[in-house]
Structures are given as structure tokens and as C-alpha cells.
Amino acid sequence: MSKESRVVIIGAGFAGLTAGKRLREQGIVPIVLEARERVGGRVYTTPYVDGKPLNLGASVIIGTEGNRLTELAASINARLEPLGDNKYLARPGQPALSDEECERIAEAVDDAFDAIKEQVASSASIDERANVADAVYANLRAAVAEEPDLDYEVLRCAADALSEDYAAEIANVSLRHVSVIKDNGGDDSIVVEGFRPLLRAAAGDDVIQSVLLEHVVTRIDYTGSSVRVVTANHGDFIAEAVLVTVPLGVLKARDIVFEPPLSADRQLSIDRVGFGLLDLVVLDYSNLSEPFWPDCNQFTTLQPDNVRHDPQYASDLLPRDAMCFVNYHYINGRLLLVAYVVCELAKRLEAMSDNEVASLFGRHLKCYFPDAKQTRPCRATLGRWWNNPFSRGSYTYIAVGGDPADFSVLATPCHAVAGSSQPEATDTITSSSAAGAAKSMLFWAGEHTVRERHSYADGAWASGERAADEITRYLHERKHHAVTQ
Structure with missing residues (x-):
């Protein structure tokens, strides 16, 4: 039997849950479907073996100044820990560099990156094929x-950590559009007790408790006056409007069939926007009495070229120029x-067991801390976002050859057009068009629909509220259209 509602939301991550709250505030109670056995999407805070919360997904507020998440954290007394100065271990077997040397390296990389933003801002002729890596390395030279x-090799390796910002190799990131994301001021800060309390505060218990878990959507038919959402194991859901908030990786994989097919423009944007991979790997050393690593909140191991090819270390080092540890x-x-x-190394680790991952990191860290008696963690826990069929990656970036306009395309509502060679038409719901109001609509939210804050949780939050407002206007106009017929 089909279940009916005015609105169905697909996905219970930050975008879907906050959209649900906004709709409830307007007197509209949606059905929220989630494929996983939990809410949160890429916000994944889970109890660890010590009973304390552990983030395997979103864990850092990027740019705390003027960030809604910072204000939200303060409202619930959530502790934020700024990620301060980084300690660099430039080569295996050598101690961490001095504070002064680490500061010079960090400043050189930051200056090189800031300089490319200035270069892009002052030039109208950046080749669309240009990438961030080449420009950063040129500035470092x-x-x-x-x-x-x-030391150029040390700087080059340190710059590899920029890949964490994009969950992608910086050689694949567009130079032309490197300044699209709005940078907030303030330190990047870890949410110490986990991101889940922020999600709960933003969405509210009523929405979270209403979510229908383990409802895997396989097909969305929006050809008629209502939308039919087909699930793999819980029947169909019928609605006037459907909000799609699944990650871009799921759309890229075409795991959901749309009838009619999405337009060529939307599909192009889905294919063209980059969707990267960053996994958190938790290394548990609770079997030790004290740490063997530097007394700072983060450190980074570097691998200059001459180290990577040194037979003494080659078989034990993880293949990344920079590996950051919090x-x-x-x-x-x-x-x-x-x-x-990030990237290919993360995919490689996801193909291994947690025990094998623990051994790999133990060998890697032994190269940098040879005097430590035990560098193998007693357990390792990996986020595994690539192999998760309900994410298929971590977050978006603008790839080489990409276009920031894609975010607007992905955010625009759509409906089917009968008899048209274009199977999907867009309708921004700005007027009470009788033709548009009579049709069922698909709406879209998620970090991949936000130009200036894509890849961030606060961007997903904003997109959920934006989509909820669009749905509210649409339902009002649809009701008005029905009354006047």
C-alpha cells in the first residue's frame, strides 16, 4: 500500500533534517526517508569502545567566525578545540622540526595558496584547464x-595537505574557480563531543524521531500530478513535492532511477562537479601508558622524494607526501x-580489514618514531565513505574544467514536461504559474547545491532551509491554483 504525504524528504543528513524542521515550522509535516539505520548522513558520531563519542564523518567547523555552527555550538555549550599550529616531521627518524621551522613552512604554504587566489582575482584569462597544484608549486619555488x-621538497610535501580541504588531489582542483568558496575567518575547530549534538540542536528531536530508517529509495516517478517514491523494501510513497538530499556520489552512481530522466543540463552538472574522498582513521593507543608522539593537537609526517625511494623505508611508508594526525x-x-x-590511499585502505589498517599505520609511524616501543595501535577504525552505497564519497569540489554555475543547476527545482523533447523543465517557483503549480515538483538540497559553502555542513544546513522555503511557496501556489480552477 502506498503512503501519502504532502512532502517526502529523501535523506536524513544535515540538509534533509533541517529542511524537515523548517517545513514543520510552516505547518507542513513531511515524511523523511533514510536509507541507513541511523540519521545524520555524513555526520556520523558514534559511541567508541570507551563509551565516549567519536566522529567518523564531519568533525571540524571550518572557519568559526560568522559561522552558524559556531553560534549553535555555543548555544548548547559544545566544546570547540581550535586546530592550532602544526608540527612537521620532515623525514623518518628525525625529531619534529622546531616551532620556528614549522611556522615558516606553514606560512610559506599559506602564502603560496593565498597568492594564487590573488592571481585568479586579478586575471580574467585563467585557463579552464589550469589546476591548483601547478600554481601552488610555482609559488613555492x-x-x-x-x-x-x-627546502622545496619539504614545502611541496606540506602543500599536499591541501588535498584534505577538497578531499581530492589538488592537481584535479580548478585553479580558475579556487576562490568560489567563501572563507570564514577564525580557526578551524574540532567539535570535541562530536557533531551529532549540533545536528540534533539544528533539526530538533521531533524531526529526528520521525525519520523512517532503512528506507532505500530506488526510483522517483514525477510524471504526473504527484510524485511516486519507490523504496526497495517498504513500498511506495506519494507526495505533491519531493525533496532530494542524497549525496552527489549517489546521483553520480545513478543509484536512483528518475522517470522521466533528469535533463541533460542537470546530468552534466552532476557529472562535472567533483566529489572527493576523505576518510578519518581512528588509531587507538589505549593500551599505552603515554603517547609517543609530539605534545600538540596535530602533527604531519612528510615524505620528500629521496625518502620515498629509500629502501630502508619504501615498503613501510604510506604513499602520501603529507599525512596529518590529530x-x-x-x-x-x-x-x-x-x-x-584522502583519495586513492583511502580507497586502498577501504579494501582492507581494520586489523590490516592498524598494521600499516603502525609501520608508517615506526619510521618516524623509531625509539617508540609500540607504534601499532591496538585497533583502527575507518570511516569507509567510498564503499558506503549511501554516500559514495565525502564532499564536493570544483574540478578542472568545472563551472560554479553547476551548483545553481543542481539546486533548481524541476518538473516533467509532457510531450517535450526536454524530459525535465526547471521552475524556480517565483510566480503563481498555473501550469507550474499544477505539476508535481522535485526539489534539491545538500552541500552540492551551495555555491559559496559547498562541502561544508553549514552549507548543507542553509540548503535545507532554502529548499523548505521553496516547497512552502510551491504548495501555497498549488493550493491557490486548485481553488481557482
Whole structure:
């Protein structure tokens, strides 16, 4: 039997849940479907073996100044820990560089990245094929020319950590559009007790408790005056409007069949926007009495070229120029390290067991801390976002050859057009068009629909509220249309 509602929301991540709250505030109670056995989407805070919360998804507020998440955290007394200065271990077997040396490296990389933003802002002729990596490395070489005591290989490796910002190799990130994201001021900060309390505060218990879990959507038919949402194991749902908030990776994989098919323009945008991979790897050292790593909230191991090919280390080092570790012992006393792993290395680790991952990190860290008696963690826990069929990656970026206009295309509502060669038409719901109001509509939200804050949780939040407002206007006009017929 089909279940009916005025609105169905597909996906119970930040966008879907906050849209649900906004709709309830307007007197509209949606049905919220979630494929997983939990709410949150890419916000995944789970109890760890010590009973304390652990983030395997979103964990950091990027740019705390002027960020709604910062205000939300303050309202519930959630503790934020700024990610301060980074300690660099430039080569295996050597101690961490001095504070002064680490500061110079960080400043050189930051200056190189800031310089490319200035170059892009002052030039109207950046080749659409240009990438961030080439520009950053060119600026780093220029910095070494001015300060010959700087080590270019160390700087190049340190710049590899920029891949964490995009969940992608910086060689795949568009230089032309590097400044599209709005940068908030303030330190990036970890939410120490986990991101889940922020999600709960933003969405409210009523919405969260109403979510129908383990409802896997396989097909959406929006050809008629209502939308039919087909699930794999819980029947069909009928609605006047459907809000689609599934991650871009799911849309790229075409795991949901749309009838009629999405328009060529929308499909092009889905294919063209980059969707990267970043996995958090939690390394548990609770079997140790004290840490063997530096007493700071984060450190990074670097691999200059001559190290990577050194037979003494080649078989034990993880294949990334930079590997960042967040030190939870410094943050809250827990003997945990959390490694940030991106791209192909993350995919490689996802093909392994947690036990194998623990061994790999143990060998890697032994190269940098040879005097430590035990570098293998007693357990490792991996986020595994690539192999998750309900995410298929982590977050979006503008790839080389991409276009920021794609975010607007992905955010625009749509409806079917009978007899048209264009199977989907867009309707921004700005007027009480009788033709538009009589049709069922698909609406779209998620971080991949936000130009200036794509890839961020606050961007997903804003998109959910924007889509809820569009739905409210649409339903009002649809009701008005029905009354006047």
C-alpha cells in the first residue's frame, strides 16, 4: 500500500533534517526517508569502545567566525578545540622540526595558496584547464628562490595537505574557480563531543524521531500530478513535492532511477562537479601508558622524494607526501590519533580489514618514531565513505574544467514536461504559474547545491532551509491554483 504525504524528504543528513524542521515550522509535516539505520548522513558520531563519542564523518567547523555552527555550538555549550599550529616531521627518524621551522613552512604554504587566489582575482584569462597544484608549486619555488634556506621538497610535501580541504588531489582542483568558496575567518575547530549534538540542536528531536530508517529509495516517478517514491523494501510513497538530499556520489552512481530522466543540463552538472574522498582513521593507543608522539593537537609526517625511494623505508611508508594526525590526547586526554586519509590511499585502505589498517599505520609511524616501543595501535577504525552505497564519497569540489554555475543547476527545482523533447523543465517557483503549480515538483538540497559553502555542513544546513522555503511557496501556489480552477 502506498503512503501519502504532502512532502517526502529523501535523506536524513544535515540538509534533509533541517529542511524537515523548517517545513514543520510552516505547518507542513513531511515524511523523511533514510536509507541507513541511523540519521545524520555524513555526520556520523558514534559511541567508541570507551563509551565516549567519536566522529567518523564531519568533525571540524571550518572557519568559526560568522559561522552558524559556531553560534549553535555555543548555544548548547559544545566544546570547540581550535586546530592550532602544526608540527612537521620532515623525514623518518628525525625529531619534529622546531616551532620556528614549522611556522615558516606553514606560512610559506599559506602564502603560496593565498597568492594564487590573488592571481585568479586579478586575471580574467585563467585557463579552464589550469589546476591548483601547478600554481601552488610555482609559488613555492619562487619562495625558495627568495629564501634559499627553505627546502622545496619539504614545502611541496606540506602543500599536499591541501588535498584534505577538497578531499581530492589538488592537481584535479580548478585553479580558475579556487576562490568560489567563501572563507570564514577564525580557526578551524574540532567539535570535541562530536557533531551529532549540533545536528540534533539544528533539526530538533521531533524531526529526528520521525525519520523512517532503512528506507532505500530506488526510483522517483514525477510524471504526473504527484510524485511516486519507490523504496526497495517498504513500498511506495506519494507526495505533491519531493525533496532530494542524497549525496552527489549517489546521483553520480545513478543509484536512483528518475522517470522521466533528469535533463541533460542537470546530468552534466552532476557529472562535472567533483566529489572527493576523505576518510578519518581512528588509531587507538589505549593500551599505552603515554603517547609517543609530539605534545600538540596535530602533527604531519612528510615524505620528500629521496625518502620515498629509500629502501630502508619504501615498503613501510604510506604513499602520501603529507599525512596529518590529530592528537586527541592533547585535546581531551584520550590516547587516540585520528589520521586524515584522502583519495586513492583511502580507497586502498577501504579494501582492507581494520586489523590490516592498524598494521600499516603502525609501520608508517615506526619510521618516524623509531625509539617508540609500540607504534601499532591496538585497533583502527575507518570511516569507509567510498564503499558506503549511501554516500559514495565525502564532499564536493570544483574540478578542472568545472563551472560554479553547476551548483545553481543542481539546486533548481524541476518538473516533467509532457510531450517535450526536454524530459525535465526547471521552475524556480517565483510566480503563481498555473501550469507550474499544477505539476508535481522535485526539489534539491545538500552541500552540492551551495555555491559559496559547498562541502561544508553549514552549507548543507542553509540548503535545507532554502529548499523548505521553496516547497512552502510551491504548495501555497498549488493550493491557490486548485481553488481557482
